[in-house]
Amino acid sequence: MTRYFEVLRRDGPARMGRLLLKRQISTPGIIIPQDYLSVGSVFGYGSLEEAIAAQESLKELKNEKKLAILPYVPSALHLKPALELPALDLDGPKGVLVYPFSQGAPQDADVYLMGNAGSLRNPRDLVEAAISVREKIPPDSALYAPALATPANLALLIYLGVDLIDGTRMIADGLLGRYHTRDGVWTAKELEGKSELFCLCSHCQSIELKGKEEKRAAGQERDLFAAHNLLKLEEELLVVREAVRSQSIREYVERQVRVTPGQTAALRLLDGEQCYLEKRTPTSRRSTFYANCAESLQRVEVTRFAERVLERYRAPQSDVLLLLPCSARKPYSTSRSHRLFAEAIGPARRHLHELILTSPLALVPRELEEAYPAASYDVPVTGRWDREERAWLIGCLEAYLKRNRYTRIVAHLEGELEETVRESGLEAIYTGGGTGASALSRLGEAVKEACRDAARLPDLRLLRYRAHADFYLGQGAGDALLAGKIIVRGREIQDEKKRPLATWTINGSMALSMEGAERLEPLGRYIVTIGDFLPRGSLLAPGVVGADEEIRPGDEVIIAGEQAFGVGRAKMSGWEMVASRRGVAVEIRHIKGRL
Template sequence: MMQFDVRKHDFLARTGNLRVNAEQIIHTPAVLDTAELFPALHKEMLTNLPLSAPASDAEKYFMRGQEPSSVHPNAVPDPEAGVYLFSNWNTVLDDSKRFLETMEGMYAKIRPDAARYAPAAALPSNAAMLVYCGFDLFDYTAVDLASVQGKFLLPEGEFDASWMDKGICCCEGCRTHNLKLHNRTALEREIALAGLWLERGQLREFVEMRCRLHAPQVELLRRIDRSQAFDASLPAVRSSRFMANAGESINRREIDLFEERLISRYHPPRNDVCVLLPCASRKPYSLSRSHQMFVKVVDSRAHEVIVTSPLGVVPRDLELVYPAGHYDVPATGFWDAEEQRILVERVSAYLDAHRYERIICHLDGGAREVVLEAAKRLGLSLECTCNDERPLSQESLRALNAALDGCRKVRNDFIHGTLLWQFGEDVDTKGLVVKGRYPQVKVLLKKQQLFTTDPSTGLIRPTHEGWERISGYRIKISPGFVPQGDILAPGVAECDPRIREGDEVFVTGENYAATGKAVMSAEEMLASNRGVAVKVRKTRK
């Protein structure tokens, strides 16, 4: 049986190694000649049932076959398969609703540590989306058919074969006027590009760019953003840049996760005075020139909350955490109606959950309009200190300083705020000393180190002593399982269901304890028979 090892996740997408035999390993995502890889596939009977076939037909006529094992929405998949074959997937490519519904149902049934093969589906124009949706293996069937039909294929779409002579491409196929070779090369290049963006943690940005010329793909992307079926596959954090350059960026599920934790886990260090501030292009905000001026004027006399698109709100004590410390967005000062509607909802949710006695609005432009609408909805009064539409003007800064006159000072404890957001626990940080240069610091109690920050993600990394203050995000390994380095999925006996990829976790077992980072969700750890579940940082036996 073939074995598939996932190397890296990016939401549903994966890079991996498919071990065919002792000598052959295929690195995915990949396009290849599946007639050579699966020589018996063309002999398999009753494995090609239409996806729309009812359960009664699946029971009578469907057979899973050998490797790759066919899957159907109304049939039970092979629990031991190394590769799953998604027959007839090409029939749902232009129907985003059916595509998503079928994918949700079938992914819920199959093992996460098996490769997914979409036959006769991949074209240069849809390959990135198919990789984004979690498919690993592809063939040349669709591009070879297009070649027979006289179609010149590019990521931008399908064109007449005469385009080969227009100097658009200089591949070997175009130089030799070989349409089939060009189309195959175009598909190979697109899948390779998708794999590279996946490795960077920015496949979503690549897909947002590629799908612009294909309405069904834009529809599918928007439907996926509205679906909660794949939330377990969302990473808790990333270390890559979050490029919010498309209209769909504001609806990314990572933003929802960030804002949901603001409501359900986080609470401000004070509830008397809040200052709403504009964002900055430099991250973290406090290292920007504008925010250094804001921090100097506020002088710890209020809780600072940044209002920004596409996130909504970012408390100062969470400015390092992904995606707050990682996003880039085109800054025009103008927020369109749809953008404002979404941001009003997010700002309203935050101000409703965390009721401040006073709210000072030091904003201009679209951010100011959003906050005014949110306050109107909630019946809140605002004190506006930026009346000249220039938050950094001397007049505005003097007005902000005057509004804070007499307010008590409360230090910004970003360690406490991040621990709340990250673990959902009110960890006592009184008496702790922060050393180092922000944002890379160590947190000590006397001489004992409890926490460090991870500047790449914004999360807190507890030491063994730090984990004594946290009760959740634990993983228990099976009795008799002796880890030799990282924790493998088969060795996981129990785990906190809240764990997502990227979360800091604490692993315990017989005479064993380790700190590390989850590289799978809790759901995937328990369902997988292969793969690394936790990258171990430090062990104690």
């Protein structure tokens, strides 16, 4: 396991970290020849013994803190290398080349180089190669993709899980007369006759475009192309790093892949790898969730929310279901339209259950409107629903109604949303939607009639707290947390002795107290098991003995050990805590010794 690389932030497969060489490299970052020493291909030596001897010589680099890249056996992209070299233990940082489609786990290293990365032009090969290598190597090691990065594809590469890139392709393309920007690549011939370039850098200002002394300046122009290309790659790297830092890398990737059909295809193929993405995607983000394109329907945050509503969430025992449209303002209850709906419903609200229909999340129960991403998403509003959105919505609604039964349904919907629900064959009282006086009057009358003799629901605040507990910690967590007499004080719930059990934050996440954690521990979920010690500050990955595989970055977790019991917020996934030997696993909020 690595001693020289540490992951500091995560946003899906994209990470920010640091590689501790002589020159510390912040990742995602560019590695340069001065950072490493490679002994190259075994075919560069007279015999295999000479190659092994060259590998052994790398041990002498331990004081230089350069990345020592072991010799490798060249192989075609989809073929297994003809032979395998013996493993080598080094005191310093070590790099090992891994072929994406070879079998077996590679030897331990700090940095893994993706073999044949520069030849990954096919979108399917690119996605499969990145996933294959990432799944084979430890999560706390860095992935380096040589000779592959351009300003246009950099965001996609980082989102695939690449940590390190280089400027090889930029220099080579520049010398071949190719001019790169984040919007694509142009050849020198395509630029001929243009009065100006698309960049104001000093290199571009020096390029002669009008043909003067063309033959004499041709070599100089290619050097300037190479320098410009490197600069554009470095600039794009800054943008991508900020996107990861601000937890908006997915939105940036969705925009950037439009540069070429191949990149758009790669993103769609990647979205098909839901397991790979889901186990790396945080349960919440600080940034607004923008669903700007068709690919947004396939995002992990969308499918995860829908799955939890259908599998973890348990609707209250209600006779009446009210279907409502979403609103531009989130949470919905703060919007003008939903305030008007609430006024029109009046006291009947305690006798019905509200379900909001929206794209891309499909269904949002009223109790979960503050959960991520329901409380912080935005979509282009046109009033039109395409076939994919309609199919997704109706599929989720039908699955929900099979699991939760109602005797009467009122649908206050309009336009294509009403048309979509009607065409599904749902039997309901359709009021026509709207927020005008007559529309609200129809809503009030329909609800009043539907709720005649309907059972009264429990305190709506308790329903919300139970729903959030199940949503974040699994079905049954709400019952365990709210067992007995419960006191509600704003966003905090307390037991009969007025001891806090949990608090719901403004962004909809849940923070457990020690008493709340003790109630949930017997369920055996979202528990991080540690060794025989009492941690102070943050819990580091080496101290983790076991962790629930359901844990994702941002989850509330329970810390349990022979000497310690506590609660905190996960900084990495459960599987990653167990497999890593470096990095913060949990930010501890409360900890105490076991009696």
